[in-house]
Amino acid sequence: MLEIKNISKNFLQPDGSIIEAVADISLNVKRDDFVAIVGPSGCGKTTILKLIAGLERPTDGQLIFEDKEIISASQERGIVFQHFSSFPWLSVSENIAFGLRLKNFSEQKVKQIVSHYLKITDLEKFKNTYPANISGGMQQRVAIARTLANDPKILLMDEPFGSLDMQTRSRMQEFLATLWEQNHKTVVFVTHDIEEAIFLADKVILLRQRPAKIKKEYNIKFERPRLHELKFSEEFFNLKRVILKDLEF
Amino acid sequence: MSRNKYEYIILAFLSFLAVLVIWWVATALGLIKPFFLSSPPEVVKAIYQLFESGNFIKDVGISLSRILVGFIVAVLLGVPIGILVGLNRRAEALIEPIVDFVRYTPIPAFIPLFILWFGIGELEKIIVIAASVFFQLVLMVANSVSFTPRQILESAETLGANRWQIVSKVIFPFSKPRIFDDLRVSMGWAWSGLILAEIVGSTSGIGFVIIQSQRLLQTANVIGAIVVIGLLGLFSDIGFKWIYKKLFPWALKLDHYVRN
Numbered sequence: 100m101l102e103i104k105n106i107s108k109n110f111l112q113p114d115g116s117i118i119e120a121v122a123d124i125s126l127n128v129k130r131d132d133f134v135a136i137v138g139p140s141g142c143g144k145t146t147i148l149k150l151i152a153g154l155e156r157p158t159d160g161q162l163i164f165e166d167k168e169i170i171s172a173s174q175e176r177g178i179v180f181q182h183f184s185s186f187p188w189l190s191v192s193e194n195i196a197f198g199l200r201l202k203n204f205s206e207q208k209v210k211q212i213v214s215h216y217l218k219i220t221d222l223e224k225f226k227n228t229y230p231a232n233i234s235g236g237m238q239q240r241v242a243i244a245r246t247l248a249n250d251p252k253i254l255l256m257d258e259p260f261g262s263l264d265m266q267t268r269s270r271m272q273e274f275l276a277t278l279w280e281q282n283h284k285t286v287v288f289v290t291h292d293i294e295e296a297i298f299l300a301d302k303v304i305l306l307r308q309r310p311a312k313i314k315k316e317y318n319i320k321f322e323r324p325r326l327h328e329l330k331f332s333e334e335f336f337n338l339k340r341v342i343l344k345d346l347e348f
Numbered sequence: 349m350s351r352n353k354y355e356y357i358i359l360a361f362l363s364f365l366a367v368l369v370i371w372w373v374a375t376a377l378g379l380i381k382p383f384f385l386s387s388p389p390e391v392v393k394a395i396y397q398l399f400e401s402g403n404f405i406k407d408v409g410i411s412l413s414r415i416l417v418g419f420i421v422a423v424l425l426g427v428p429i430g431i432l433v434g435l436n437r438r439a440e441a442l443i444e445p446i447v448d449f450v451r452y453t454p455i456p457a458f459i460p461l462f463i464l465w466f467g468i469g470e471l472e473k474i475i476v477i478a479a480s481v482f483f484q485l486v487l488m489v490a491n492s493v494s495f496t497p498r499q500i501l502e503s504a505e506t507l508g509a510n511r512w513q514i515v516s517k518v519i520f521p522f523s524k525p526r527i528f529d530d531l532r533v534s535m536g537w538a539w540s541g542l543i544l545a546e547i548v549g550s551t552s553g554i555g556f557v558i559i560q561s562q563r564l565l566q567t568a569n570v571i572g573a574i575v576v577i578g579l580l581g582l583f584s585d586i587g588f589k590w591i592y593k594k595l596f597p598w599a600l601k602l603d604h605y606v607r608n
Contacts, residue, residue, distance in 0.1 A: 154502050174508030184499040188521045188598050198507035201517075231601040242503070249507050 100285055101128040101151065101253060106160030107310075108146050120146040122310035123160070128253070128287060133279055135288045135296035137342070138306030144289040147311060148255050151287060152178045165252070174198060177251030179242045182262045185230035192217060192226040194241050198249035216244040219278065236267040243275070253285040260295070269327060272298055276325045293342050297321075298330060305345055315345050386568035391575060394568035404557060408576065411542055411553040414470070418477025419538045423531060426482045430489025430527075435515060444490070451483040455541060459548050468549040473542070480541025485534045492526035493519055525592065525599035532588035539581055 108121040120143040128134050138144050149155040150162060153172040162169040164176065185194050192213050199209045217223045220240040230238050239259055246254060259275075260268045276299055279286060290296050296303045300319055307314045319338070321329060329335055368388060374380050375387035382390065398404035432439040433447075459476065466472040496519050504518045546555020554573050561569035593600065 149502075152502075152506055154505065172502070172505040174506065176506060178503065178506045180499040180503065182499075183497065184503045186500060186504075186518070186522070187602055188524070188596075197504070197517075201508050201513060229598040229601075231598060245503075245507070251506075 100130045100132075100165060101126075101287075102161075102163040103127070103147075103151070104161045104163070106147075106150060106157040106162060108143070108150060108155065109158045119310035121150070121157075122312050124311065124313055125160075126304065126313070128285060130285055131283045132302060133286045133288065133300045134302045134304060135290060135300035136304045136306060137290060137293055137296045137346075138311060139308055139346075140291050142306050142309050143311030144291075144306060145257050148178065148257050148287065148289050151253075152176050152255055154178075174249055175252045176255060177246035177249055177253070178255040178257065179239070179246050179259045181258045182235065182238070185238055185241050185245070187230050190227050190229060191222055191233070191241050194230065195245045195248050197245060212248050216248045220244040220274075234267075236263050236271060239263065239271065240274075243278075247278075247282070247284075251284075253287065256286065256288045258290050259288075261290070261292075268295075273325075273327050275299060276323070280323050280325075293339055293346070294330060297335065297338055297342070298325060303342065305342060315342075317342065383565070383567060386571055390568045391571045394566070394572040395576060398557070398569060398572055404573075407553050407557050408580075411546065411555070412580075414473050414545070414553065415477060415538050415542045418474040418541065419481060419535065421474060422478040422481035422485060422534070422538070425478075426485035426534075427489055427527060430486040431493050431515075431520070431523075433486060434490035434493035435519065440490070443486070447483050447486050451487065455480050456544055459544070463549055473545040473550065473553075476545035477538050477541040480537045480544070481534045484537055485530060488530040488534065489527055492530055493523045495526065496522045525596040525602075528588070528592055528595065532585060532592075535584050535588070536581065539577060543577065 103124060103126040105123050105125050106121060107119070107123055110118045110120055112118055124147065126134075136144050136147060146155065150157055151164075151169065153169045153176065156170070169176075186197060189197065195213045195216050196209050199212055204212075213226075214223075217226050220243060222237060222240055222244065225233050225237060230241060233241075243259065260271045263271060272295055279299075288296070288299060293303075297319055303317045303319055305314045305316070306312065317338070321334070371385070372388050375382065375385055386394070429443065433443050434440075455476065458479065462472050462475055462479075466475060500522065501514060501518060504514050509517060542553070543555040543558070546553035547559045550556045554577060558570050558573045561567075561573065
Protein backbone atom coordinates (compact mmCIF):
# COMPACT_ATOMS: atom_id res chain seq x y z
CA MET A 100 0.00 0.00 0.00
CA LEU A 101 2.79 2.38 0.97
CA GLU A 102 6.27 1.99 -0.42
CA ILE A 103 9.07 4.16 0.81
CA LYS A 104 12.11 3.87 -1.40
CA ASN A 105 15.48 5.16 -0.23
CA ILE A 106 14.24 8.52 0.98
CA SER A 107 16.48 11.19 2.45
CA LYS A 108 15.57 14.60 3.70
CA ASN A 109 17.91 17.51 4.33
CA PHE A 110 16.95 20.82 5.84
CA LEU A 111 18.73 24.04 5.05
CA GLN A 112 19.41 26.00 8.22
CA PRO A 113 19.16 29.80 8.35
CA ASP A 114 22.95 29.99 8.74
CA GLY A 115 23.47 28.10 5.49
CA SER A 116 24.42 24.75 6.99
CA ILE A 117 22.52 21.59 6.08
CA ILE A 118 20.90 19.23 8.56
CA GLU A 119 20.34 15.65 7.51
CA ALA A 120 17.06 14.62 9.11
CA VAL A 121 16.43 11.35 7.30
CA ALA A 122 18.98 9.21 5.49
CA ASP A 123 18.17 6.45 3.04
CA ILE A 124 15.08 4.91 4.58
CA SER A 125 13.14 2.18 2.81
CA LEU A 126 9.96 0.72 4.20
CA ASN A 127 6.87 -1.13 3.05
CA VAL A 128 3.56 -0.81 4.80
CA LYS A 129 0.82 -3.28 3.89
CA ARG A 130 -2.89 -2.66 4.09
CA ASP A 131 -4.26 -2.95 7.64
CA ASP A 132 -0.78 -2.97 9.14
CA PHE A 133 -0.16 -1.15 12.37
CA VAL A 134 3.44 0.02 12.12
CA ALA A 135 5.17 1.87 14.93
CA ILE A 136 8.32 3.87 14.31
CA VAL A 137 10.41 4.25 17.45
CA GLY A 138 13.49 6.29 18.04
CA PRO A 139 15.04 8.84 20.37
CA SER A 140 13.53 12.33 20.52
CA GLY A 141 14.54 14.56 17.66
CA CYS A 142 15.77 11.69 15.49
CA GLY A 143 13.68 12.65 12.47
CA LYS A 144 10.60 10.49 13.11
CA THR A 145 8.21 13.36 12.58
CA THR A 146 9.92 14.21 9.31
CA ILE A 147 9.23 10.70 8.03
CA LEU A 148 5.57 11.07 8.90
CA LYS A 149 5.33 14.46 7.21
CA LEU A 150 6.94 13.00 4.12
CA ILE A 151 4.30 10.26 4.04
CA ALA A 152 1.56 12.84 4.57
CA GLY A 153 2.94 14.87 1.67
CA LEU A 154 3.50 17.91 3.87
CA GLU A 155 7.22 17.72 3.08
CA ARG A 156 8.99 16.52 -0.04
CA PRO A 157 12.02 14.22 0.14
CA THR A 158 15.44 15.48 -0.95
CA ASP A 159 16.08 12.05 -2.44
CA GLY A 160 14.11 8.89 -3.06
CA GLN A 161 10.45 8.21 -3.67
CA LEU A 162 7.26 7.62 -1.73
CA ILE A 163 4.60 5.59 -3.50
CA PHE A 164 1.07 5.36 -2.13
CA GLU A 165 -1.27 2.99 -3.97
CA ASP A 166 0.87 3.10 -7.10
CA LYS A 167 1.03 6.86 -7.18
CA GLU A 168 3.89 9.06 -6.10
CA ILE A 169 3.12 11.27 -3.11
CA ILE A 170 3.53 14.87 -4.23
CA SER A 171 1.22 16.77 -1.91
CA ALA A 172 -1.01 16.40 1.14
CA SER A 173 -4.22 14.48 0.61
CA GLN A 174 -7.25 13.44 2.60
CA GLU A 175 -6.30 9.84 1.81
CA ARG A 176 -3.53 10.19 4.38
CA GLY A 177 -4.85 11.65 7.62
CA ILE A 178 -2.50 12.84 10.34
CA VAL A 179 -2.89 13.30 14.09
CA PHE A 180 -0.32 15.59 15.71
CA GLN A 181 1.06 15.59 19.21
CA HIS A 182 -1.12 18.42 20.47
CA PHE A 183 -3.13 21.58 19.84
CA SER A 184 -4.17 20.75 16.31
CA SER A 185 -7.94 21.07 16.82
CA PHE A 186 -9.58 24.15 15.36
CA PRO A 187 -10.15 26.31 18.46
CA TRP A 188 -13.01 28.34 16.95
CA LEU A 189 -15.09 25.23 16.28
CA SER A 190 -16.96 23.09 18.78
CA VAL A 191 -15.94 19.47 19.23
CA SER A 192 -18.59 18.22 16.80
CA GLU A 193 -17.82 20.94 14.23
CA ASN A 194 -14.15 19.94 14.45
CA ILE A 195 -15.09 16.38 13.59
CA ALA A 196 -17.32 17.64 10.76
CA PHE A 197 -14.61 19.83 9.21
CA GLY A 198 -13.40 17.45 6.51
CA LEU A 199 -16.92 16.27 5.75
CA ARG A 200 -18.13 19.81 5.13
CA LEU A 201 -15.23 20.38 2.74
CA LYS A 202 -16.58 17.45 0.75
CA ASN A 203 -20.06 18.98 0.70
CA PHE A 204 -21.70 15.98 2.33
CA SER A 205 -25.39 16.45 3.06
CA GLU A 206 -26.23 17.82 6.49
CA GLN A 207 -27.87 14.55 7.41
CA LYS A 208 -24.83 12.48 6.46
CA VAL A 209 -22.49 14.83 8.33
CA LYS A 210 -24.65 14.53 11.43
CA GLN A 211 -24.72 10.78 11.19
CA ILE A 212 -20.95 10.39 10.79
CA VAL A 213 -20.18 12.94 13.49
CA SER A 214 -22.46 11.29 16.03
CA HIS A 215 -20.87 7.93 15.26
CA TYR A 216 -17.39 9.24 16.02
CA LEU A 217 -18.57 11.23 19.04
CA LYS A 218 -19.83 7.95 20.37
CA ILE A 219 -16.76 5.82 19.76
CA THR A 220 -14.46 8.49 21.16
CA ASP A 221 -16.81 9.00 24.12
CA LEU A 222 -17.14 12.73 23.51
CA GLU A 223 -20.93 13.02 23.25
CA LYS A 224 -21.22 15.08 26.40
CA PHE A 225 -18.71 17.59 25.06
CA LYS A 226 -19.95 17.92 21.50
CA ASN A 227 -20.79 21.62 21.89
CA THR A 228 -17.68 22.53 23.88
CA TYR A 229 -14.69 24.39 22.47
CA PRO A 230 -11.37 22.48 22.41
CA ALA A 231 -9.72 24.93 24.82
CA ASN A 232 -12.26 23.94 27.47
CA ILE A 233 -11.59 20.20 27.49
CA SER A 234 -8.66 18.15 28.79
CA GLY A 235 -5.59 17.21 26.74
CA GLY A 236 -6.73 13.60 26.45
CA MET A 237 -10.10 14.68 25.11
CA GLN A 238 -8.45 17.10 22.69
CA GLN A 239 -6.46 14.21 21.26
CA ARG A 240 -9.63 12.14 20.94
CA VAL A 241 -11.17 15.04 19.00
CA ALA A 242 -8.15 15.07 16.68
CA ILE A 243 -8.40 11.31 16.17
CA ALA A 244 -12.17 11.43 15.60
CA ARG A 245 -11.77 14.30 13.13
CA THR A 246 -9.20 12.36 11.14
CA LEU A 247 -11.12 9.08 11.22
CA ALA A 248 -14.41 10.75 10.24
CA ASN A 249 -12.70 11.81 7.04
CA ASP A 250 -12.12 8.12 6.31
CA PRO A 251 -8.47 8.25 5.25
CA LYS A 252 -6.87 5.14 3.76
CA ILE A 253 -3.95 5.47 6.13
CA LEU A 254 -3.76 7.06 9.55
CA LEU A 255 -0.51 8.78 10.49
CA MET A 256 0.03 9.53 14.16
CA ASP A 257 2.83 11.74 15.45
CA GLU A 258 3.28 10.97 19.16
CA PRO A 259 -0.43 11.56 19.65
CA PHE A 260 -0.28 10.74 23.36
CA GLY A 261 3.12 12.30 24.00
CA SER A 262 1.86 15.26 25.97
CA LEU A 263 -0.56 13.34 28.18
CA ASP A 264 -0.08 12.16 31.74
CA MET A 265 0.70 8.48 32.36
CA GLN A 266 -2.80 7.43 33.29
CA THR A 267 -4.57 9.17 30.43
CA ARG A 268 -1.90 7.93 28.10
CA SER A 269 -2.44 4.34 29.10
CA ARG A 270 -6.19 4.68 28.68
CA MET A 271 -5.75 6.29 25.26
CA GLN A 272 -3.49 3.45 24.13
CA GLU A 273 -6.09 0.91 25.07
CA PHE A 274 -8.73 3.04 23.36
CA LEU A 275 -6.69 3.17 20.15
CA ALA A 276 -5.94 -0.57 20.24
CA THR A 277 -9.65 -1.35 20.57
CA LEU A 278 -10.54 1.19 17.90
CA TRP A 279 -8.04 -0.34 15.51
CA GLU A 280 -9.23 -3.87 16.25
CA GLN A 281 -12.78 -2.84 15.42
CA ASN A 282 -12.19 -0.63 12.37
CA HIS A 283 -9.16 -2.08 10.65
CA LYS A 284 -7.14 0.71 9.23
CA THR A 285 -3.55 1.11 8.12
CA VAL A 286 -1.66 3.05 10.77
CA VAL A 287 1.84 4.48 10.94
CA PHE A 288 2.47 5.54 14.51
CA VAL A 289 5.51 7.51 15.63
CA THR A 290 6.61 7.47 19.25
CA HIS A 291 9.70 7.59 21.46
CA ASP A 292 8.00 5.24 23.93
CA ILE A 293 9.01 1.63 23.27
CA GLU A 294 6.31 0.22 25.52
CA GLU A 295 3.65 2.14 23.62
CA ALA A 296 4.99 0.86 20.31
CA ILE A 297 5.02 -2.80 21.40
CA PHE A 298 1.57 -2.53 22.91
CA LEU A 299 -0.04 -1.06 19.81
CA ALA A 300 1.80 -2.28 16.74
CA ASP A 301 2.21 -5.40 14.63
CA LYS A 302 5.54 -4.18 13.47
CA VAL A 303 8.01 -1.97 15.32
CA ILE A 304 10.73 -0.15 13.44
CA LEU A 305 13.66 1.08 15.45
CA LEU A 306 15.49 4.15 14.21
CA ARG A 307 18.95 5.33 15.06
CA GLN A 308 19.80 8.90 16.01
CA ARG A 309 19.72 11.74 13.46
CA PRO A 310 19.89 11.31 10.56
CA ALA A 311 17.08 8.80 10.99
CA LYS A 312 18.04 5.42 9.65
CA ILE A 313 16.41 2.06 10.19
CA LYS A 314 18.30 0.06 12.78
CA LYS A 315 16.08 -2.97 13.20
CA GLU A 316 12.56 -4.24 12.66
CA TYR A 317 10.47 -6.46 14.96
CA ASN A 318 7.26 -8.32 14.33
CA ILE A 319 5.01 -8.15 17.36
CA LYS A 320 2.82 -11.19 17.68
CA PHE A 321 0.76 -10.59 20.81
CA GLU A 322 -2.82 -11.64 20.41
CA ARG A 323 -5.63 -9.20 20.06
CA PRO A 324 -7.63 -7.74 21.62
CA ARG A 325 -4.80 -6.27 23.60
CA LEU A 326 -5.59 -4.95 27.02
CA HIS A 327 -3.64 -2.94 29.52
CA GLU A 328 -2.62 -6.11 31.47
CA LEU A 329 -0.49 -7.23 28.54
CA LYS A 330 2.13 -4.73 29.62
CA PHE A 331 2.74 -6.71 32.81
CA SER A 332 3.33 -10.08 31.10
CA GLU A 333 6.76 -11.66 30.95
CA GLU A 334 6.85 -11.84 27.15
CA PHE A 335 6.14 -8.13 26.99
CA PHE A 336 8.97 -7.36 29.40
CA ASN A 337 11.39 -9.57 27.52
CA LEU A 338 10.64 -7.97 24.19
CA LYS A 339 10.96 -4.53 25.71
CA ARG A 340 14.35 -5.51 27.13
CA VAL A 341 15.56 -6.76 23.75
CA ILE A 342 14.51 -3.58 21.96
CA LEU A 343 15.94 -1.32 24.65
CA LYS A 344 19.24 -3.13 24.32
CA ASP A 345 19.22 -2.75 20.55
CA LEU A 346 18.50 0.92 21.00
CA GLU A 347 21.68 1.37 22.99
CA PHE A 348 24.06 -0.26 20.56
CA MET B 349 -17.24 39.61 39.34
CA SER B 350 -13.75 38.29 39.91
CA ARG B 351 -11.39 40.00 42.30
CA ASN B 352 -9.02 40.99 39.50
CA LYS B 353 -11.76 42.71 37.57
CA TYR B 354 -12.93 44.51 40.68
CA GLU B 355 -9.40 45.73 41.31
CA TYR B 356 -9.09 46.82 37.67
CA ILE B 357 -12.19 48.98 37.88
CA ILE B 358 -11.10 50.60 41.14
CA LEU B 359 -7.63 51.41 39.81
CA ALA B 360 -9.04 52.76 36.53
CA PHE B 361 -11.43 54.93 38.51
CA LEU B 362 -8.60 56.14 40.75
CA SER B 363 -6.47 57.28 37.82
CA PHE B 364 -9.37 59.34 36.49
CA LEU B 365 -9.94 60.74 39.95
CA ALA B 366 -6.26 61.70 40.31
CA VAL B 367 -6.30 63.70 37.07
CA LEU B 368 -9.54 65.36 38.13
CA VAL B 369 -8.17 66.31 41.56
CA ILE B 370 -4.93 67.79 40.17
CA TRP B 371 -6.93 69.70 37.59
CA TRP B 372 -9.39 70.96 40.16
CA VAL B 373 -6.75 72.00 42.68
CA ALA B 374 -4.69 73.76 40.03
CA THR B 375 -7.65 75.83 38.87
CA ALA B 376 -9.21 76.42 42.30
CA LEU B 377 -5.95 77.77 43.72
CA GLY B 378 -5.60 80.03 40.72
CA LEU B 379 -2.31 78.44 39.63
CA ILE B 380 -3.60 78.45 36.06
CA LYS B 381 -5.83 81.20 34.71
CA PRO B 382 -9.34 80.12 33.63
CA PHE B 383 -8.55 81.56 30.22
CA PHE B 384 -6.00 78.75 29.72
CA LEU B 385 -7.66 75.98 31.74
CA SER B 386 -11.23 76.11 32.96
CA SER B 387 -12.11 74.45 36.24
CA PRO B 388 -13.98 71.12 36.22
CA PRO B 389 -17.34 72.63 37.29
CA GLU B 390 -17.10 75.20 34.52
CA VAL B 391 -16.39 72.45 31.99
CA VAL B 392 -19.34 70.39 33.24
CA LYS B 393 -21.48 73.49 32.94
CA ALA B 394 -20.16 74.13 29.46
CA ILE B 395 -20.95 70.58 28.36
CA TYR B 396 -24.45 70.93 29.80
CA GLN B 397 -24.99 74.22 27.99
CA LEU B 398 -23.58 72.86 24.75
CA PHE B 399 -26.12 70.06 24.80
CA GLU B 400 -28.94 72.26 26.06
CA SER B 401 -28.56 74.69 23.19
CA GLY B 402 -29.60 71.78 20.98
CA ASN B 403 -26.90 72.30 18.39
CA PHE B 404 -24.11 70.29 19.96
CA ILE B 405 -26.06 67.06 19.89
CA LYS B 406 -26.43 67.61 16.14
CA ASP B 407 -22.69 68.17 15.84
CA VAL B 408 -22.02 64.99 17.79
CA GLY B 409 -24.43 63.14 15.50
CA ILE B 410 -22.74 64.51 12.38
CA SER B 411 -19.31 63.56 13.73
CA LEU B 412 -20.47 60.06 14.64
CA SER B 413 -21.95 59.44 11.20
CA ARG B 414 -18.76 60.71 9.52
CA ILE B 415 -16.56 58.52 11.65
CA LEU B 416 -18.80 55.54 11.04
CA VAL B 417 -18.74 55.90 7.26
CA GLY B 418 -15.00 56.68 7.11
CA PHE B 419 -14.20 53.79 9.41
CA ILE B 420 -16.33 51.32 7.49
CA VAL B 421 -14.71 52.37 4.20
CA ALA B 422 -11.26 51.87 5.74
CA VAL B 423 -12.23 48.47 7.16
CA LEU B 424 -13.80 47.23 3.91
CA LEU B 425 -10.61 48.11 2.03
CA GLY B 426 -8.01 47.57 4.74
CA VAL B 427 -8.98 44.13 6.05
CA PRO B 428 -8.96 42.25 2.71
CA ILE B 429 -5.80 44.03 1.55
CA GLY B 430 -4.17 43.36 4.91
CA ILE B 431 -5.02 39.66 4.66
CA LEU B 432 -3.61 39.56 1.14
CA VAL B 433 -0.39 41.29 2.20
CA GLY B 434 -0.05 38.95 5.17
CA LEU B 435 -0.48 35.78 3.15
CA ASN B 436 0.91 36.42 -0.30
CA ARG B 437 4.54 37.28 -0.91
CA ARG B 438 3.90 39.07 -4.19
CA ALA B 439 1.12 41.16 -2.67
CA GLU B 440 3.44 41.93 0.23
CA ALA B 441 6.17 43.14 -2.13
CA LEU B 442 3.68 45.18 -4.15
CA ILE B 443 1.77 46.79 -1.32
CA GLU B 444 3.72 46.84 1.92
CA PRO B 445 6.54 49.27 1.03
CA ILE B 446 4.16 51.86 -0.38
CA VAL B 447 1.81 51.51 2.59
CA ASP B 448 4.80 51.95 4.88
CA PHE B 449 5.82 55.05 2.99
CA VAL B 450 2.40 56.67 3.25
CA ARG B 451 2.02 55.56 6.86
CA TYR B 452 5.02 57.63 7.87
CA THR B 453 3.83 60.74 6.08
CA PRO B 454 1.42 62.52 8.43
CA ILE B 455 -2.15 62.67 7.17
CA PRO B 456 -2.44 66.42 8.02
CA ALA B 457 0.14 67.01 5.28
CA PHE B 458 -2.34 65.63 2.77
CA ILE B 459 -5.28 67.77 3.82
CA PRO B 460 -4.51 70.70 1.51
CA LEU B 461 -4.29 68.23 -1.36
CA PHE B 462 -7.50 66.47 -0.35
CA ILE B 463 -9.32 69.82 -0.20
CA LEU B 464 -7.92 70.69 -3.60
CA TRP B 465 -9.09 67.37 -5.04
CA PHE B 466 -12.34 66.72 -3.21
CA GLY B 467 -13.44 70.13 -1.89
CA ILE B 468 -14.51 70.67 1.71
CA GLY B 469 -17.67 68.57 1.61
CA GLU B 470 -18.45 65.28 3.30
CA LEU B 471 -16.39 63.28 0.80
CA GLU B 472 -13.17 64.99 1.85
CA LYS B 473 -13.89 64.36 5.54
CA ILE B 474 -14.62 60.70 4.97
CA ILE B 475 -11.44 60.33 2.94
CA VAL B 476 -9.36 61.94 5.70
CA ILE B 477 -10.86 59.56 8.26
CA ALA B 478 -10.50 56.52 6.03
CA ALA B 479 -6.90 57.43 5.16
CA SER B 480 -6.05 57.90 8.84
CA VAL B 481 -7.20 54.35 9.52
CA PHE B 482 -6.47 52.44 6.32
CA PHE B 483 -2.67 52.46 6.17
CA GLN B 484 -2.23 51.51 9.81
CA LEU B 485 -4.92 48.86 9.58
CA VAL B 486 -3.39 47.13 6.54
CA LEU B 487 -0.14 46.52 8.37
CA MET B 488 -1.83 45.41 11.59
CA VAL B 489 -4.08 42.94 9.79
CA ALA B 490 -1.16 41.65 7.71
CA ASN B 491 0.60 40.86 10.96
CA SER B 492 -2.49 39.42 12.62
CA VAL B 493 -3.07 36.73 9.99
CA SER B 494 0.40 35.27 10.46
CA PHE B 495 -0.24 33.53 13.78
CA THR B 496 -2.13 30.41 12.73
CA PRO B 497 -0.14 27.50 14.22
CA ARG B 498 1.50 25.25 11.70
CA GLN B 499 -0.09 22.04 12.97
CA ILE B 500 -3.54 23.58 12.46
CA LEU B 501 -2.72 24.52 8.86
CA GLU B 502 -1.25 21.09 8.20
CA SER B 503 -4.24 19.34 9.76
CA ALA B 504 -6.57 21.25 7.45
CA GLU B 505 -4.41 20.38 4.48
CA THR B 506 -4.53 16.66 5.26
CA LEU B 507 -8.30 16.90 5.79
CA GLY B 508 -8.58 17.91 2.15
CA ALA B 509 -8.67 21.71 2.29
CA ASN B 510 -7.35 23.46 -0.82
CA ARG B 511 -5.45 26.74 -0.66
CA TRP B 512 -8.53 28.93 -0.82
CA GLN B 513 -10.28 26.85 1.84
CA ILE B 514 -7.24 27.12 4.08
CA VAL B 515 -7.50 30.91 3.88
CA SER B 516 -11.28 31.16 4.17
CA LYS B 517 -12.00 28.28 6.55
CA VAL B 518 -8.87 28.20 8.69
CA ILE B 519 -6.67 31.30 8.63
CA PHE B 520 -9.53 33.81 8.56
CA PRO B 521 -11.62 32.27 11.35
CA PHE B 522 -8.50 31.76 13.47
CA SER B 523 -7.38 35.36 12.94
CA LYS B 524 -10.81 37.00 13.35
CA PRO B 525 -10.40 37.90 17.05
CA ARG B 526 -7.01 39.49 16.36
CA ILE B 527 -8.42 41.41 13.38
CA PHE B 528 -11.36 42.54 15.47
CA ASP B 529 -8.95 43.84 18.08
CA ASP B 530 -7.08 45.69 15.32
CA LEU B 531 -10.37 47.43 14.51
CA ARG B 532 -10.75 48.50 18.13
CA VAL B 533 -7.26 50.00 18.18
CA SER B 534 -7.65 51.73 14.82
CA MET B 535 -10.83 53.41 16.02
CA GLY B 536 -8.48 55.82 17.83
CA TRP B 537 -6.99 56.94 14.53
CA ALA B 538 -10.46 57.41 13.13
CA TRP B 539 -11.15 59.94 15.89
CA SER B 540 -7.90 61.80 15.17
CA GLY B 541 -8.78 61.89 11.48
CA LEU B 542 -12.28 63.10 12.21
CA ILE B 543 -11.29 66.01 14.43
CA LEU B 544 -8.54 66.95 12.01
CA ALA B 545 -10.98 67.03 9.10
CA GLU B 546 -13.46 69.08 11.12
CA ILE B 547 -10.92 71.60 12.35
CA VAL B 548 -9.76 72.37 8.82
CA GLY B 549 -12.53 73.69 6.62
CA SER B 550 -15.73 72.55 8.25
CA THR B 551 -18.95 74.13 9.47
CA SER B 552 -20.25 71.30 11.63
CA GLY B 553 -19.14 68.50 13.92
CA ILE B 554 -17.34 68.30 17.25
CA GLY B 555 -14.06 69.47 15.68
CA PHE B 556 -15.82 72.54 14.32
CA VAL B 557 -17.22 73.33 17.80
CA ILE B 558 -13.69 73.10 19.20
CA ILE B 559 -12.11 75.46 16.69
CA GLN B 560 -15.11 77.84 16.82
CA SER B 561 -14.95 78.00 20.64
CA GLN B 562 -11.24 78.66 20.49
CA ARG B 563 -11.86 81.63 18.17
CA LEU B 564 -14.45 82.95 20.61
CA LEU B 565 -12.08 82.31 23.55
CA GLN B 566 -14.54 79.85 25.15
CA THR B 567 -11.91 77.62 26.73
CA ALA B 568 -14.51 75.70 28.76
CA ASN B 569 -16.30 74.68 25.57
CA VAL B 570 -13.03 73.50 23.99
CA ILE B 571 -12.25 71.34 27.00
CA GLY B 572 -15.87 70.21 27.25
CA ALA B 573 -15.84 69.02 23.64
CA ILE B 574 -12.54 67.19 24.22
CA VAL B 575 -14.01 65.46 27.28
CA VAL B 576 -17.01 64.40 25.18
CA ILE B 577 -14.67 62.95 22.52
CA GLY B 578 -12.75 61.09 25.20
CA LEU B 579 -15.96 59.65 26.64
CA LEU B 580 -17.24 58.59 23.22
CA GLY B 581 -13.88 56.93 22.49
CA LEU B 582 -13.98 55.16 25.83
CA PHE B 583 -17.52 53.92 25.17
CA SER B 584 -16.56 52.61 21.74
CA ASP B 585 -13.62 50.79 23.28
CA ILE B 586 -15.82 49.21 25.93
CA GLY B 587 -18.32 48.33 23.20
CA PHE B 588 -15.64 46.65 21.09
CA LYS B 589 -14.43 44.63 24.07
CA TRP B 590 -17.97 43.57 24.94
CA ILE B 591 -18.71 42.48 21.35
CA TYR B 592 -15.37 40.62 21.27
CA LYS B 593 -16.44 38.50 24.24
CA LYS B 594 -19.82 37.79 22.66
CA LEU B 595 -18.40 36.97 19.22
CA PHE B 596 -15.31 35.02 20.19
CA PRO B 597 -15.90 33.13 23.42
CA TRP B 598 -13.44 30.51 22.20
CA ALA B 599 -10.61 33.03 21.98
CA LEU B 600 -10.64 33.96 25.66
CA LYS B 601 -8.67 30.87 26.68
CA LEU B 602 -6.70 30.59 23.47
CA ASP B 603 -3.34 31.48 24.97
CA HIS B 604 -3.54 28.43 27.19
CA TYR B 605 -4.57 26.31 24.27
CA VAL B 606 -1.91 27.25 21.73
CA ARG B 607 1.14 27.29 23.89
CA ASN B 608 3.83 26.40 21.39
